[in-house]
Amino acid sequence: xxxxxxxxxxxxVGAGSIEFTRNVVTDLCGYPEFRxxxxxxxxxxxxxxxxxxxxxARRISAQSGAGATVSATRxxxxxxxxxxxxxxxxxxxGYDATRADxxxxxxxxxxxxxxxxxxxxxxxxxxxxxPVTTALARDMHDVCPDAYLLSYSNPMAMLPxxxxxxxxxxxxxxxxxxxxxxxxxxxxxxxxxxARVKFLTAGFNHQAFVLKFEQDGRSLYPKLTEVxxxxxxxxxxxxxxxxxxxxYFPTESSEHSAxxxxxxxxxxxxxxxxxxFVGDYLERSEENLRELESWERDLAAGTPLDLExxxxxxxxFIHALETGTETELHVNIRNGGLISSLxxxxxxxxxxxxGAGGAKPVPVGALPPQLTALNRTFLxxxxxxxxxxxxxxxxxxxxxxxxxxxxxxTLTTAQTVAMCDELFTAHRDLLSxxxx
Numbered sequence: 001x002x003x004x005x006x007x008x009x010x011x012x013v014g015a016g017s018i019e020f021t022r023n024v025v026t027d028l029c030g031y032p033e034f035r036x037x038x039x040x041x042x043x044x045x046x047x048x049x050x051x052x053x054x055x056x057a058r059r060i061s062a063q064s065g066a067g068a069t070v071s072a073t074r075x076x077x078x079x080x081x082x083x084x085x086x087x088x089x090x091x092x093x094g095y096d097a098t099r100a101d102x103x104x105x106x107x108x109x110x111x112x113x114x115x116x117x118x119x120x121x122x123x124x125x126x127x128x129x130x131p132v133t134t135a136l137a138r139d140m141h142d143v144c145p146d147a148y149l150l151s152y153s154n155p156m157a158m159l160p161x162x163x164x165x166x167x168x169x170x171x172x173x174x175x176x177x178x179x180x181x182x183x184x185x186x187x188x189x190x191x192x193x194x195a196r197v198k199f200l201t202a203g204f205n206h207q208a209f210v211l212k213f214e215q216d217g218r219s220l221y222p223k224l225t226e227v228x229x230x231x232x233x234x235x236x237x238x239x240x241x242x243x244x245x246x247x248y249f250p251t252e253s254s255e256h257s258a259x260x261x262x263x264x265x266x267x268x269x270x271x272x273x274x275x276x277f278v279g280d281y282l283e284r285s286e287e288n289l290r291e292l293e294s295w296e297r298d299l300a301a302g303t304p305l306d307l308e309x310x311x312x313x314x315x316x317f318i319h320a321l322e323t324g325t326e327t328e329l330h331v332n333i334r335n336g337g338l339i340s341s342l343x344x345x346x347x348x349x350x351x352x353x354x355g356a357g358g359a360k361p362v363p364v365g366a367l368p369p370q371l372t373a374l375n376r377t378f379l380x381x382x383x384x385x386x387x388x389x390x391x392x393x394x395x396x397x398x399x400x401x402x403x404x405x406x407x408x409x410t411l412t413t414a415q416t417v418a419m420c421d422e423l424f425t426a427h428r429d430l431l432s433x434x435x436x
Contacts, residue, residue: 007039007069008322011083011147013076013136014090015042016049018292020152020314024087025057026307027315029066033323038068043079050074052292055299064307076139083144087314088136088151088159092128093430095285100426101125102282108419110410111265113255114281116154117206118378119406123385123397124423126155128430130162130389137169148321148359150175150314156205156332157382158389161347164334166390173359174332175313176205179349182251186213190223201351202339202364205332206256207378208349209248209371211364224249238264238274246370251349255280260378262409317354326355333361341366346379377405392434394424 010028015021021042028038040057044050054072061068073079080086091098101121102112115121133153140147149172151159156174163172179201187194192215200212213220228234228244235241238254242261250257258264258276265271271278298305313329320327331352335342338350338361351362367375380403388396401407401416411419424435 006084008034008037008085008318009039009041009083010318011041011043011079011086011144012053013043013079013086013088014153015053015072016044016046017089017091017152018288018295020087020089020312021053022056022060022295023310023312024314025060025068026064027309027312028318029060029064029068030307030309031315031319033319034066036067038066040068040070041079041083042070042072043074043076045074047074052296052299056295059299059305060307063305076136077143080139080143080147083140083147085314085318086136086140086144086147086149088133088149088153090129090132090153092125092132093427095289097125097128097427097430098285099282100423102279104422104426105407105419106279108411108415110407110419111259111271111278112281112406113259113265113277113279115259116281117157117256118155118260118381119404120401120419120423122155122158123381123388123400123404124427126158126385127389127397127435128427129153129155129159130166130386131432133159134162134166134390137163137167137172141167141169145169147171148173148317150317151332152176152314155382155385157347157378158386159347160332160334161345161382161386162389165345165386170334172333173317173352174205174347174349175317175329176332176349177313178206178251178253178256179208179330180313182210182249186210186220186224186249189227190220192220192223200364201251201330201349203251203349203367203371204375204378204382205347205349206252207260207375208251208330209246209367210251211248211367213249236273236275238276241274246374248368248371259406261374262405265406266409317359320354321359324356326353328352329354331359331361337363339364339367341369341372342375342379346383392432394435397424397435 042053057070105120151174160172160174164170196215198214238258239250243249332349335348353360384396384400
């Protein structure tokens, strides 16, 4: 077995994240090639969350026999020193900020499901998170300029864009499960053979589309249409309705997809027909907090952990690069002509071959015009929010909200501005003083 001469230092920023630290550390410690070669460096602004992450990482390393070195610090540059990979998992403001992102718009009649990507929730999460992410990238540029920044944080279409547009650092890759999960869902739905299915999927994060879905060179879209036409249950999903109207299956769940367009959230009958769970993310967040408490109890009691591999995307990315085992992953990076019908500067989600040759994105060409049109509507909000954060422009925040499809379908211009003003006040401690 090849022995790596240099220790593989992986830094976790926002290490107190309940899901990603656990999954990635479990995967990395499960690779026999990495035994005694890992340095897991943990950073979080919360001393309590950081202590939990350190206990967890040490327990996973010990139970798996990985022999990993584990360090924890609240000094970000110290955590980054010598890193080969940096995993960004931050959620600025945590549950309380997310609660405000839902509760204030709800008083104006704006419904949201997830609120982390687009819409008024996505805009204000972006404003909170972009400065933290760009500060991290500047530190990386100084301290570990050759490292890879693997970012899980949302809004993902905004964060890598803010890094390469607003800093001197550009080796940033956004990682999201939605493409992989959608491809598995379609394979199962049509009864296709996973070993013979071929996909081509591209667009924006949370609004990408399956451009090719084939088995042995034949399109499986007719089969998918047949399955949907025979299932009243499937027809009550937003993403299925988008597929039927636009001809290509979207990668994001119905909960996400419903709030990126103007046709669903505003209407009571559409909420009922498509079974849209308003406020879904709040319940998920509360469940995550309960899960954290459960993990704390297990750690304190010495209960053996479930260390089944999770095949987390950051783990696969690191393993592919370190071992030269070529793997196709979907990443979010600067477009630069990869999707020719979208602007060069925007952040797109495309296939990427990761292996001995590095990380090589796959050019996709032009999207069908109706998909380009949907993506452009999405892009308006993303581009203005990135500009708002980098230029510290309150006017651009108002404009992003005014152009957001769900908000625009619900509110007048004056109501939209008033809602933004309330959110600015609620998040004052988490935003740049320049906004005020």
